[in-house]
Amino acid sequence: MKTKHVNPSPPSAAEWMLKKILPDGVWNTPLGDFEEYYRALAAQKGILTANLWYWKQILRLFPGKIWNIFIWSWIMIKNYLKIILRTFKRNKGYTFINITGLSIGLAGCILILLFVHSELSYDRFHEKADRIYRVALKARMGTDSFEVANTPSVLADTLVKDLPEVIDATRLFRVRQTYIKYEENIYKEEHFLFADPDVFEVFDIPLLAGDAKTALKQPHSVVISAAAAEKYFATTQAVGKVLIGENNQSYQVTAVAEDLPGNSHFSFDFLASSLDHEPSRDPDWITNIAHTYVVLQQHIPPKQLDEKLETISRKYIGVAIQKDMGISYDDYLKTGNYFGFFSQPLLDIHLHSDLGNELGANGNYTTVVVFSIIAVLILVVACINFINLATARAAKRANEVGIRKVVGSFRRQLITQFLTESVFLSGISMALALGLVLLLYQMLNNLLDINVSLAVFQTIPAAAGLLAAVVVIGILAGMYPSFLLSSFRPVAVLKGKVRSGIKGRRFRNVLVVFQFFASVFLFIGTIVIFNQLRYMKNKNLGFNKEHIVIVDNVDKLGSHQAAFKNELEKNADIRNASYSVGLPQMRLNAQPYRKEGDEARNTFILVRLHVDIDFFDTYGLEMADGRSFSGEIGSDSEALVINQSAAAALEFSEPLGKRLLDMNNEESPPKAIIGIVKNFHIMPLNESIRPTVLTLMKELKGDYLSVRIRPGTAGKVLGFLKEKWAEAVPSQPLEFTFFDERFNHHYREETRMGKLSTAFAVLAVFIACLGLFGLALFMSEERTKEIGVRKTLGASVPGVVFLLARDFAKWVLFANILAWPAAYFAMHKWLQNFAYRMGLSIWIFLVSGGISLAIALFTVSYQAVKSALANPVESLRYE
Amino acid sequence: MKYLTRQEELILLTVFQLKNNAYLVTIRNHLKQNTKKSWSVGAVYVPLDRLKQRGYLKTRIGEPAAKRGRNAVKYYHLTQDGIKALAEIKKVNDLLWAGFSTESISTPKNV
Numbered sequence: 001m002k003t004k005h006v007n008p009s010p011p012s013a014a015e016w017m018l019k020k021i022l023p024d025g026v027w028n029t030p031l032g033d034f035e036e037y038y039r040a041l042a043a044q045k046g047i048l049t050a051n052l053w054y055w056k057q058i059l060r061l062f063p064g065k066i067w068n069i070f071i072w073s074w075i076m077i078k079n080y081l082k083i084i085l086r087t088f089k090r091n092k093g094y095t096f097i098n099i100t101g102l103s104i105g106l107a108g109c110i111l112i113l114l115f116v117h118s119e120l121s122y123d124r125f126h127e128k129a130d131r132i133y134r135v136a137l138k139a140r141m142g143t144d145s146f147e148v149a150n151t152p153s154v155l156a157d158t159l160v161k162d163l164p165e166v167i168d169a170t171r172l173f174r175v176r177q178t179y180i181k182y183e184e185n186i187y188k189e190e191h192f193l194f195a196d197p198d199v200f201e202v203f204d205i206p207l208l209a210g211d212a213k214t215a216l217k218q219p220h221s222v223v224i225s226a227a228a229a230e231k232y233f234a235t236t237q238a239v240g241k242v243l244i245g246e247n248n249q250s251y252q253v254t255a256v257a258e259d260l261p262g263n264s265h266f267s268f269d270f271l272a273s274s275l276d277h278e279p280s281r282d283p284d285w286i287t288n289i290a291h292t293y294v295v296l297q298q299h300i301p302p303k304q305l306d307e308k309l310e311t312i313s314r315k316y317i318g319v320a321i322q323k324d325m326g327i328s329y330d331d332y333l334k335t336g337n338y339f340g341f342f343s344q345p346l347l348d349i350h351l352h353s354d355l356g357n358e359l360g361a362n363g364n365y366t367t368v369v370v371f372s373i374i375a376v377l378i379l380v381v382a383c384i385n386f387i388n389l390a391t392a393r394a395a396k397r398a399n400e401v402g403i404r405k406v407v408g409s410f411r412r413q414l415i416t417q418f419l420t421e422s423v424f425l426s427g428i429s430m431a432l433a434l435g436l437v438l439l440l441y442q443m444l445n446n447l448l449d450i451n452v453s454l455a456v457f458q459t460i461p462a463a464a465g466l467l468a469a470v471v472v473i474g475i476l477a478g479m480y481p482s483f484l485l486s487s488f489r490p491v492a493v494l495k496g497k498v499r500s501g502i503k504g505r506r507f508r509n510v511l512v513v514f515q516f517f518a519s520v521f522l523f524i525g526t527i528v529i530f531n532q533l534r535y536m537k538n539k540n541l542g543f544n545k546e547h548i549v550i551v552d553n554v555d556k557l558g559s560h561q562a563a564f565k566n567e568l569e570k571n572a573d574i575r576n577a578s579y580s581v582g583l584p585q586m587r588l589n590a591q592p593y594r595k596e597g598d599e600a601r602n603t604f605i606l607v608r609l610h611v612d613i614d615f616f617d618t619y620g621l622e623m624a625d626g627r628s629f630s631g632e633i634g635s636d637s638e639a640l641v642i643n644q645s646a647a648a649a650l651e652f653s654e655p656l657g658k659r660l661l662d663m664n665n666e667e668s669p670p671k672a673i674i675g676i677v678k679n680f681h682i683m684p685l686n687e688s689i690r691p692t693v694l695t696l697m698k699e700l701k702g703d704y705l706s707v708r709i710r711p712g713t714a715g716k717v718l719g720f721l722k723e724k725w726a727e728a729v730p731s732q733p734l735e736f737t738f739f740d741e742r743f744n745h746h747y748r749e750e751t752r753m754g755k756l757s758t759a760f761a762v763l764a765v766f767i768a769c770l771g772l773f774g775l776a777l778f779m780s781e782e783r784t785k786e787i788g789v790r791k792t793l794g795a796s797v798p799g800v801v802f803l804l805a806r807d808f809a810k811w812v813l814f815a816n817i818l819a820w821p822a823a824y825f826a827m828h829k830w831l832q833n834f835a836y837r838m839g840l841s842i843w844i845f846l847v848s849g850g851i852s853l854a855i856a857l858f859t860v861s862y863q864a865v866k867s868a869l870a871n872p873v874e875s876l877r878y879e
Numbered sequence: 880m881k882y883l884t885r886q887e888e889l890i891l892l893t894v895f896q897l898k899n900n901a902y903l904v905t906i907r908n909h910l911k912q913n914t915k916k917s918w919s920v921g922a923v924y925v926p927l928d929r930l931k932q933r934g935y936l937k938t939r940i941g942e943p944a945a946k947r948g949r950n951a952v953k954y955y956h957l958t959q960d961g962i963k964a965l966a967e968i969k970k971v972n973d974l975l976w977a978g979f980s981t982e983s984i985s986t987p988k989n990v
Contacts, residue, residue, distance in 0.1 A: 009948055010948075015948075029940070029950060029951055029952060029953040030903070030924070031947075031948065031950050032943070032944070032947035032948065032950025032951060032952055033902070033903040033904055033920070033947075033952075034920070035946075035947050035948040035950065036904045036944075036946055036947045037904055037907075037920075039946055040904075057920060060919075060921070
């Protein structure tokens with residue numbers, strides 16, 4: 001049945017569109033015309049025809065409408081641009097201040113964001129990145145706990161075999177450094193890894209030549225990076241060449257890989273087959289040497305992996321514990337101890353992981369967050385300048401607004417005009433900022449010792465982001481001023497009733513306070529960071545770190561270590577020399593020990609340093625009790641020296657003479673304690689002094705030689721060392737460092753933070769002062785007449801300067817009062833990262849307050865003095 | 880006086896014919912009936928607007944009607960100028976049309 005529509009009406013969507021398309025204010029009669037037609041048509045030919053007709057009308061109206069919008073917007077924008085350029089020309093000073101402040105702020109912000117972006121992008125280039133996990137080890141024994149990134153060699157195969165979720169597992173083995181020879185050239189290589197053949201199935205390592213499937217299948221094969229290929233062969237066509245590694249092991253190059261991007265948590269120049277690495281076949285569950293990575297099936301929650309890892313720990317580590325300690329895994333856990341595996345998502349490794357034995361230096365998530373906050377602060381401070389100057393000068397433009405309104409401008413159009421102006425300004429600033437970034441990013445890379453590239457700008461999202469930033473910043477900065485300016489009533493304005501600078505004064509003060517709040521906050525942060533750095537560098541470590549040269553790779557001397565040391569001791573400029581395995585202030589391994597005859601089999605984790613008899617003299621360690629190792633007493637090779645902290649932890653009533661058992665080497669006889677050394681900082685200063693044991697090398701087999709020299713003889717001694725080294729090890733150059741340089745290198749992250757916060761504190765203060773300068777300029781212009789009158793009535797120049805400066809000083813002081821507690825809490829929290837830290841003295845706050853006030857007053861007083869010195873005749877004559 | 884276009888002339892005449900009931904819908908229907916051609920909405924609106932600007936037409940807003948979805952109607956009326964313009968056209972037309980009939984026209988044979 002055909003339904004009869006008594007009152008058909010046009011589709012509501014179509015009607016709404018028609019309303020939008022028709023010019024403002026005239027739509028209601030045409031709409032009626034259309035509807036009447038529609039009804040007639042519907043009655044005559046059916047509703048479908050009528051609907052079609054109605055829609056067709058709308059389609060026909062579209063092109064004209066769009067053209068109209070385009071034409072009129074263009075005309076308006078052209079007009080806005082003309083006005084903007086005129087305004088800029090007339091107010092060169094303010095425009096300059098605005099653009100300078102904003103572009104410097106933007107440049108700083110972009111530089112930081114580049115850094116943040118690079119930190120956040122780590123390891124994302126692997127196709128399976130979201131499914132790759134690293135398995136690591138967590139242990140707690142007594143009061144000591146540690147987490148390490150490496151795991152037993154057998155773990156990878158076990159995981160694939162036991163867990164259905166794990167598709168693939170691969171291992172990397174790090175070699176600290178090695179020497180590679182090709183023909184006559186020998187180079188020291190620090191990025192040498194052994195890898196399982198299936199490493200290419202887990203990670204995306206693009207090859208320039210060679211086949212990923214077979215590259216590492218055979219022993220004696222190695223994949224080298226393009227950089228290494230260039231270095232050794234001056235070409236990347238290196239497949240088939242043969243390199244000689246340590247112990248005359250030859251490696252055939254089977255593939256050349258593209259250099260991994262900088263944002264990878266591990267890097268390599270040499271990737272050798274794990275078949276050549278003996279420890280990779282170690283079946284032991286207690287020795288941790290492999291970095292194990294697994295690929296999970298799709299959509300497996302990480303929690304599930306962790307749960308499975310717990311069963312793996314129970315099953316395999318449990319057996320080892322049973323064997324070692326005679327108790328079950330559960331009993332072991334009950335004692336409060338722990339030893340087991342856990343997983344880390346690959347994407348979290350760079351920013352969220354700080355385990356022992358990482359493959360490379362990782363970033364720090366807090367740093368990234370802090371830097372991002374600083375970036376936003378800088379940008380806000382820069383935007384505030386724009387808002388402040390625009391509102392302060394509102395009255396100057398009030399006449400323009402008044403006239404525009406009188407001749408028929410809508411408020412919306414005025415807002416659009418002012419917003420266009422601020423977007424235009426932010427566009428210019430962005431262009432300048434990009435130029436600055438181009439100039440400065442290399443400097444930032446050097447300063448922070450990072451590798452940020454500008455390649456990201458070539459991507460479409462980044463370009464779109466910058467454009468969006470221009471618009472958003474323009475609108476945010478221009479919003480308040482444009483609403484304020486467009487709100488003027490034309491009658492009041494044209495009668496001259498709107499007084500300059502009154503509007504938005506309170507708002508402006510709030511913003512100035514915020515600017516100086518941010519500046520003072522960064523100031524205090526900078527001072528605290530540098531104080532802490534200086535504190536750590538100058539802290540009494542319990543040993544003498546000055547005038548010590550460290551010779552690396554002394555294991556190359558082989559059996560000649562004693563002879564080499566004897567040679568050195570003949571030189572009068574060398575006071576002492578001592579071999580050791582590891583050095584103080586390095587992250588040293590800790591070993592489990594047990595007291596002899598202890599029924600409860602309690603474990604103590606002691607940091608162990610293997611030394612020779614001269615170690616105590618070389619580092620200037622002091623004994624608290626007993627004696628240090630002696631060359632005359634043969635039994636000393638079976639003796640121990642512990643530090644005070646170990647003495648306290650072990651809870652011996654009389655430690656001297658008591659004996660400890662090395663649990664990793666239970667066959668060896670227990671060793672007697674012969675001395676207690678005064679506590680010294682064996683680990684970096686973020687850690688407290690841990691219980692430590694020093695053992696004596698039976699024969700000299702150190703990996704470092706510490707040489708204490710007479711002050712001021714460094715050049716002479718180094719020449720001597722080189723000469724003697726060349727005689728002993730002709731194949732390799734001498735490698736040395738100064739202990740205090742190594743020491744400073746530990747605080748790289750903190751030094752970096754310090755430098756960056758200095759740079760941005762200065763930037764924030766500069767931008768804030770730029771704004772203040774603009775405000776002062778404006779205020780003194782505003783008060784020209786007042787100053788003239790005051791001077792005529794006998795005010796002195798200092799009095800007038802004081803009058804003008806007081807206004808600003810008040811708010812800067814207020815900002816200080818707000819910033820102090822905020823900075824106190826933030827920096828107090830930061831200092832908690834350090835076991836040894838300096839206190840937050842009141843002077844830091846007073847000094848930064850004083851500096852900020854001085855800078856602000858200096859900025860303001862230039863204008864204040866200038867207007868105070870002006871002849872009152874000049875300022876009063878024009879009426 | 881500027882000449883009107885053919886469209887404008889026809890629309891002006893239609894407004895004259897429709898007396899007090901000349902608005903877009905009636906004008907367009909009337910034109911369609913008499914010319915047997917399709918007139919688009921725009922083809923009527925635009926000349927109407929132009930004639931109004933020239934002062935030949937004036938408008939009156941009527942009552943909203945249900946059949947128009949409660950929208951008001953805009954009626955068009957001739958002004959004195961409009962009437963004068965029509966008279967002028969008629970005068971010229973009469974002069975130029977004088978003696979016209981299809982039979983009275985003969986074309987020279989050689990052409």
